[in-house]
Amino acid sequence: MNALVLESLGQLVLKTIELGPLPEGYARLRMLTAALNHRDEWIVQGQYAKIQYGVVLGADGCGIVVEINAADRRLLGQRVVINPNQNWGADHRVQGNSYTILGMPTHGTFAEYLDVPLDRLYPVPAHLSDEEAAAFPLAGLTAYRALFVQGQFHQSNTVLVTGIGGGVALFGLQYAKASGACAIAVTSGAQWKLERAQQLGATVGVLYTGDAWEQELRRRLGGGFDLCLDGICGEPFNRLIAAANPAARIIVYGATLGVVPKLDVHRIFWKQLHIIGSTMGSDADFEAMLRFIAEHRISPVVDAVFPLERYQDAFERMRKREQFGKIVLRIAE
Amino acid sequence: MNALVLESLGQLVLKTIELGPLPEGYARLRMLTAALNHRDEWIVQGQYAKIQYGVVLGADGCGIVVEINAADRRLLGQRVVINPNQNWGADHRVQGNSYTILGMPTHGTFAEYLDVPLDRLYPVPAHLSDEEAAAFPLAGLTAYRALFVQGQFHQSNTVLVTGIGGGVALFGLQYAKASGACAIAVTSGAQWKLERAQQLGATVGVLYTGDAWEQELRRRLGGGFDLCLDGICGEPFNRLIAAANPAARIIVYGATLGVVPKLDVHRIFWKQLHIIGSTMGSDADFEAMLRFIAEHRISPVVDAVFPLERYQDAFERMRKREQFGKIVLRIAE
Numbered sequence: 090m091n092a093l094v095l096e097s098l099g100q101l102v103l104k105t106i107e108l109g110p111l112p113e114g115y116a117r118l119r120m121l122t123a124a125l126n127h128r129d130e131w132i133v134q135g136q137y138a139k140i141q142y143g144v145v146l147g148a149d150g151c152g153i154v155v156e157i158n159a160a161d162r163r164l165l166g167q168r169v170v171i172n173p174n175q176n177w178g179a180d181h182r183v184q185g186n187s188y189t190i191l192g193m194p195t196h197g198t199f200a201e202y203l204d205v206p207l208d209r210l211y212p213v214p215a216h217l218s219d220e221e222a223a224a225f226p227l228a229g230l231t232a233y234r235a236l237f238v239q240g241q242f243h244q245s246n247t248v249l250v251t252g253i254g255g256g257v258a259l260f261g262l263q264y265a266k267a268s269g270a271c272a273i274a275v276t277s278g279a280q281w282k283l284e285r286a287q288q289l290g291a292t293v294g295v296l297y298t299g300d301a302w303e304q305e306l307r308r309r310l311g312g313g314f315d316l317c318l319d320g321i322c323g324e325p326f327n328r329l330i331a332a333a334n335p336a337a338r339i340i341v342y343g344a345t346l347g348v349v350p351k352l353d354v355h356r357i358f359w360k361q362l363h364i365i366g367s368t369m370g371s372d373a374d375f376e377a378m379l380r381f382i383a384e385h386r387i388s389p390v391v392d393a394v395f396p397l398e399r400y401q402d403a404f405e406r407m408r409k410r411e412q413f414g415k416i417v418l419r420i421a422e
Numbered sequence: 423m424n425a426l427v428l429e430s431l432g433q434l435v436l437k438t439i440e441l442g443p444l445p446e447g448y449a450r451l452r453m454l455t456a457a458l459n460h461r462d463e464w465i466v467q468g469q470y471a472k473i474q475y476g477v478v479l480g481a482d483g484c485g486i487v488v489e490i491n492a493a494d495r496r497l498l499g500q501r502v503v504i505n506p507n508q509n510w511g512a513d514h515r516v517q518g519n520s521y522t523i524l525g526m527p528t529h530g531t532f533a534e535y536l537d538v539p540l541d542r543l544y545p546v547p548a549h550l551s552d553e554e555a556a557a558f559p560l561a562g563l564t565a566y567r568a569l570f571v572q573g574q575f576h577q578s579n580t581v582l583v584t585g586i587g588g589g590v591a592l593f594g595l596q597y598a599k600a601s602g603a604c605a606i607a608v609t610s611g612a613q614w615k616l617e618r619a620q621q622l623g624a625t626v627g628v629l630y631t632g633d634a635w636e637q638e639l640r641r642r643l644g645g646g647f648d649l650c651l652d653g654i655c656g657e658p659f660n661r662l663i664a665a666a667n668p669a670a671r672i673i674v675y676g677a678t679l680g681v682v683p684k685l686d687v688h689r690i691f692w693k694q695l696h697i698i699g700s701t702m703g704s705d706a707d708f709e710a711m712l713r714f715i716a717e718h719r720i721s722p723v724v725d726a727v728f729p730l731e732r733y734q735d736a737f738e739r740m741r742k743r744e745q746f747g748k749i750v751l752r753i754a755e
Contacts, residue, residue: 182668326687335516341687341690348684349687350684351681351683354699357674357697358677358700361516361698363697363699364690367694
């Protein structure tokens with residue numbers, strides 16, 4: 090079969106590899122679609138723990154179950170999505186030491202076939218296309234845990250989602266909107282992304298390229314935020330702290346701008362802020378997210394769809410941060 | 423009466439001032455003892471919001487009620503401590519905009535007499551001396567909220583208290599010990615403070631002056647901490663993050679070393695850490711703390727007692743950070 094294999098540092102190649110026998114307790118999927126995550130790019134660039142070469146990348150995907158090596162055969166022939174968690178462990182608060190994510194070190198979704206443990210598979214919510222189905226597992230799970238579990242979202246909260254256009258940020262916006270948040274602010278470096286976000290339900294959009302954007306944010310919101318999802322960190326983080334309402338929660342799920350220089354700790358304790366790290370989510374979070382997506386008919390935002398062979402164009406688009414929503418690979422019809 | 427008055431920037435002087443008529447709803451205390459806090463020094467140095475000159479400093483104190491201008495006269499003649507909170511507000515999560523602390527901008531405890539609202543007064547727990555009674559309100563309240571309210575202490579937690587010897591840190595250690603914490607680690611820059619802390623129940627003491635002290639801490643604890651009270655911040659903060667167990671809570675109540683350079687956000691989200699700011703505590707926290715101190719017969723650690731006239735020696739001792747416990751002024755017998 091054809092698959093996108095990490096051959097060596099920086100070398101992601103489309104090549105033919107052999108499928109082994111299907112292990113017991115596993116299902117074999119014929120993959121229809123897969124979605125890119127920044128994680129895939131970090132792995133290619135060597136910026137990830139315990140990288141192994143010869144592995145098929147890809148954490149997100151949608152496929153048809155074509156074979157099952159287990160007694161329970163109910164999913165045979167079904168269109169399924171894959172829970173990308175592996176071995177979260179028993180502690181709902183945090184993943185255990187042996188936790189991994191699909192697509193490193195085990196083979197992932199960027200391939201014509203994928204063998205995964207049967208218990209990782211869920212029928213796709215009926216309202217989703219193949220592309221939308223591939224688009225939600227990793228980013229949708231991260232946003233779900235950040236907003237609802239770590240963030241303890243409440244309808245009365247003014248919500249801020251930074252860096253709108255990224256996968257997690259968009260799910261955060263969509264979930265907050267579907268949950269009845271009265272005020273949702275977003276930030277971006279691009280005016281057109283703010284406008285797209287407002288079509289999705291954002292009530293205030295602020296460019297973070299301007300000086301003192303946190304003051305504009307507070308002025309337009311008529312106050313600060315109660316709950317923020319941030320995947321940026323870096324220099325803007327102290328402006329978040331300045332824009333926060335007392336007792337606000339800032340959920341940090343990533344750091345595209347890296348470490349925070351000179352963290353303003355005085356405001357953290359005087360305002361009694363909660364800064365909470367979050368990554369991915371437990372299996373229980375994944376199931377709760379699936380129910381939420383089905384119940385609220387959340388349609389993930391798909392930015393672009395590339396055929397598998399054009400994976401380099403897809404990665405290039407993600408590297409340039411031009412996207413608004415998820416970038417999807419079409420593997421088969 | 424004699425009182426320590428902030429005359430101008432840097433000028434704290436012992437002088438005679440007039441007592442006005444006692445307002446309605448107020449009680450007049452003849453002060454017995456008062457305790458110093460770093461806050462008092464920051465105010466003297468101009469490092470505090472909304473400083474007014476001509477104000478008597480002091481947030482902590484113990485006195486005898488000598489006059490009451492209210493119908494409820496039950497506390498007349500009683501030995502009382504003062505809840506230093508003023509106008510916390512209705513939100514238990516955080517103080518409101520009109521919140522202040524006794525001793526700026528209203529007159530504080532460094533005086534022979536003090537007029538305060540009657541509802542700020544509580545009988546001193548019987549097991550406490552006058553000096554111990556003055557020593558606990560501000561630091562004891564801060565530690566109580568940090569450990570139990572924001573920190574959600576549980577007996578199974580491994581607790582770390584940084585900068586042992588400071589008032590809040592010592593209460594944190596004593597409360598955790600009294601609550602049955604199985605493992606309590608402390609850090610300090612002085613070996614003798616670690617030894618004193620071990621006499622108070624600390625199970626591990628580590629000098630933070632050494633290289634890689636966070637590794638020594640983990641080695642001696644046989645793992646990381648689940649809950650940390652930190653009033654230091656600064657460069658060591660990233661070492662705290664490194665020493666934290668997954669899902670740990672770090673409660674920040676101060677920043678004697680100032681801002682954190684280059685906050686290590688990646689570990690925060692990967693470990694799903696909670697960094698929570700805390701300051702003082704609500705009136706409900708104050709009452710819960712009083713019950714806790716009485717029930718567990720907590721005796722605050724008093725470092726030294728100076729007569730009021732020697733206030734400059736007392737402040738000098740605090741500035742040099744030589745103390746282990748609270749520095750108390752004796753005002754009257």
